[in-house]
Amino acid sequence: MKNFQYYNPVRIVFGEGQIEQLADLVPNDAKVLITYGGGSAERTGTLDEVRKALSASGNREVFEFGGIEPNPEFNTLLKAADMVNEHNIDFLLAVGGGSVIDGSKFVALVSSLTDQDGTVSREKAWDALTSYTRNINSAIDLGAVLTIPATGSEMNSGGVVNHSERQAKLPFGNSLAFPKFSILDPTKTLTLPERQVMNGVADAFVHVMEQYLTYPVNAKVQDAFAESLLKILIEEGAAVKADPENLETRKNIMWTATMALNGLIGTGVPQDWTTHMVGHELTSLHSIDHARTLTILLPSVLRELKDSKIDKLLQYARNVWAIDSNTDTKQDDDSIIETAIVKTENFFRSLGLPVSLADAELDESAIDPVIKQLEAHNMVKLGEHGNNDLEVSRRILERSLTSAA
Ligand code: NZQ
Ligand code: ZN
Numbered sequence: 001m002k003n004f005q006y007y008n009p010v011r012i013v014f015g016e017g018q019i020e021q022l023a024d025l026v027p028n029d030a031k032v033l034i035t036y037g038g039g040s041a042e043r044t045g046t047l048d049e050v051r052k053a054l055s056a057s058g059n060r061e062v063f064e065f066g067g068i069e070p071n072p073e074f075n076t077l078l079k080a081a082d083m084v085n086e087h088n089i090d091f092l093l094a095v096g097g098g099s100v101i102d103g104s105k106f107v108a109l110v111s112s113l114t115d116q117d118g119t120v121s122r123e124k125a126w127d128a129l130t131s132y133t134r135n136i137n138s139a140i141d142l143g144a145v146l147t148i149p150a151t152g153s154e155m156n157s158g159g160v161v162n163h164s165e166r167q168a169k170l171p172f173g174n175s176l177a178f179p180k181f182s183i184l185d186p187t188k189t190l191t192l193p194e195r196q197v198m199n200g201v202a203d204a205f206v207h208v209m210e211q212y213l214t215y216p217v218n219a220k221v222q223d224a225f226a227e228s229l230l231k232i233l234i235e236e237g238a239a240v241k242a243d244p245e246n247l248e249t250r251k252n253i254m255w256t257a258t259m260a261l262n263g264l265i266g267t268g269v270p271q272d273w274t275t276h277m278v279g280h281e282l283t284s285l286h287s288i289d290h291a292r293t294l295t296i297l298l299p300s301v302l303r304e305l306k307d308s309k310i311d312k313l314l315q316y317a318r319n320v321w322a323i324d325s326n327t328d329t330k331q332d333d334d335s336i337i338e339t340a341i342v343k344t345e346n347f348f349r350s351l352g353l354p355v356s357l358a359d360a361e362l363d364e365s366a367i368d369p370v371i372k373q374l375e376a377h378n379m380v381k382l383g384e385h386g387n388n389d390l391e392v393s394r395r396i397l398e399r400s401l402t403s404a405a
Pocket of ligand 1: 150
């Protein structure tokens with residue numbers, strides 16, 4: 001295991017009815033800006049619950065900013081940042097999924113980057129995004145009410161922002177962006193369309209894989225946690241498909257997705273974010289849902305990088321899919337690994353998710369533009385060894401044209 005520091009200051013408030021805790025969690029005298037997405041929070045009544053809880057005590061002034069898109073748009077977020085300055089907001093409350101929470105983190109980080117006229121400098125904010133917000137050293141406090149289990153944004157300090165005009169979807173991270181608290185009420189997920197539920201299960205699954213499926217460093221806690229999370233997602237993915245109203249299933253999915261990307265299983269181990277980084281380009285070029293880009297790419301990433309990941313792939317086959325090399329001596333390592341990858345693909349398919357570019361109605365003409373964008377965004381040394389250059393990414397995309405199984 002490598003040396004590490006683990007720091008996670010996010011207070012998780014989990015369970016049905018917990019939105020009312022906002023009355024205690026948000027400072028009494030705060031000037032609050034509630035941020036939300038395209039309208040689901042209003043439609044489902046969650047926003048009303050939030051408004052009620054905030055006015056139940058204290059002397060808060062509450063403003064609202066709606067319309068943050070899935071894959072939150074840079075320009076929209078800067079409008080929110082201008083609103084922060086206009087009203088001297090000192091607390092952001094994100095009500096929504098990864099897009100709203102990520103977007104609000106970005107707002108929290110960039111709203112102090114003003115021009116002389118008091119508006120947030122588009123140029124400085126863009127520079128901040130392209131440098132991963134590394135140099136930002138102050139931020140507005142932020143809390144979250146999570147409505148879709150998927151990204152882990154509720155308990156981490158990262159995010160992803162899309163800039164459509166520049167065809168760029170870029171990640172950022174800064175420890176000032178950890179939410180002060182996140183409320184996880186699993187009943188809020190019951191209104192999700194099936195597509196979003198399945199996207200969430202797959203996104204969380206791939207988050208675990210990107211931190212687990214590299215090479216062994218004898219990190220027993222991280223490996224065992226990761227394998228458990230994968231098995232829970234496989235089980236609960238099927239369960240939620242069969243019985244979407246089951247609240248116990250929703251609870252487990254929600255907590256699993258949070259644990260999948262709150263830093264814990266990624267401490268002290270190598271990580272490989274190739275699937276995500278190539279996937280972001282597919283989203284920005286073709287507006288494919290984030291999770292769907294991942295299910296298209298992950299099987300090809302595993303096949304292409306099989307040699308460098310062989311030990312972990314065998315461990316994955318054995319511990320997650322119960323493919324036992326001892327009881328089936330006829331299976332060599334290659335076929336054990338291929339069986340595990342096919343099982344992974346079938347799991348994604350069973351959730352109604354695409355496993356090839358063809359499934360997303362793309363063909364080989366999609367490949368060159370993705371490579372060009374990866375180059376433009378300096379995504380040229382991906383993977384746990386930094387060896388995944390543009391040629392490797394090209395081969396991954398070629399393998400993804402049609403499903404191998
Ligand atoms: O916009 P509204 O109307 O609210 O509708 C949303 C949106 O259309 C809807 N929705 C959310 N909660 C709902 C609901 N509909 C009904 N009932 C509810 N309770 O769901 C749609 C998708 O929402 P979104 O927030 O985009 O989904 P998700 O949580 O999957 O977030 C995806 C974004 O997170 C980024 C992705 O790149 C993408 O931009 N990621 C963030 C990460 C992080 N911060 O660590 C890591 C991830 O890898 C990921 O990259
Ligand atoms: Zn993701």
